[in-house]
Amino acid sequence: MDQLRRSLLEAPIIEKGEYQYFVHPISDGVPTLKPGLLREIVIKICRKVELEDVDKIVTPAAMGIHISTALSLMTDVPIVVIRKREYGLDGEVSLSQQTGYSESEMYINDVQPGDSVLVIDDVLSTGGTLSAICEALDGIGADVTDVVAVIKKAGENELDGRIDYKTLINVRVEDGEVVIVDENGDG
Template sequence: MDRLQESLLECPIIEKDGYHYFVHPISDGVPQLDPGLLREIVIRIIRKAELDDVDKIVTPAAMGIHISTAVSLMTDIPLTVIRKREYGLDGETALHQTTGYSENEMYINDVREGDRVLVLDDVLSTGGTLAAVLGALDDIGADVVDTVAVIKKVGGDNEVADAGYDVKTLVNVDVVDGEVVIVDADGDD
């Protein structure tokens, strides 16, 4: 069993409004993130993702930043962060993000028509964030070469799949009786 699986099996579960959240350093920054775990995740992303001719890595703020930064450092692919703050810069594209627990406006800068991008995120749960991001990138005319989320929480809605997008994952989990259960140790390809 790898570090990612071990860390998920050990993480605390909290319940808010009937939704069970796992609290994990990759998705929440709590407890502290072990560098060995981050290194393992980055190596697995680099092995799983299609990186040929990728111009940029794109990630939504905030919890995709640490993962994407580490992948950027290892691959020398520039990183663009989708922010929750509007700057009003030329070419800025707005998108509406709806998840199982929040709604936000987000803004993409520095992605242009024809850019070949790798989209990275921490967790795929309802798919609301990634569906909005991928839809906005399509509207811009960017070529999404690949999309990878570290952890997929199975069960319930998956807006990203419903919208026709494919997302690779490193591990798929569920929360059953207050505990994380590994559903697929290798994720989705």
């Protein structure tokens, strides 16, 4: 059994109101993120996407940073982190991020028209964050080559039917346990 699958099946479940939430090293930073799991995830991403012409890896802060850093180290493709802080740099683009539980402004720097970008995130749930990022990148004139989320929570999201995306594994939480819906991911 691969490490990603095992780590999800062993993930602790906590209750947030009526919502059952799994706690996972990729999406939460706890329990401990082991190098082997991160390496496995990056290898799976490399096998799913075409990296040859990618100029930049784009990821939202914070939980996409470790995945993107490891991917950058393996591929020599630089990273752009979309931050929740405005810096006021030339060319900075703001976007409104809306998830299932929060709304905030995010800011993209250092993506230029014509840049070929790979978008990486840890979890795809409602699709609000990735949808807003893709719209902002399109507005900049960047070419989004692929959108990848490591873990997809089962159910419809804002990307479905609008933006092509890839995932590594799809899950749902049922009766206090993580259930693997699709071990190979994708929509």
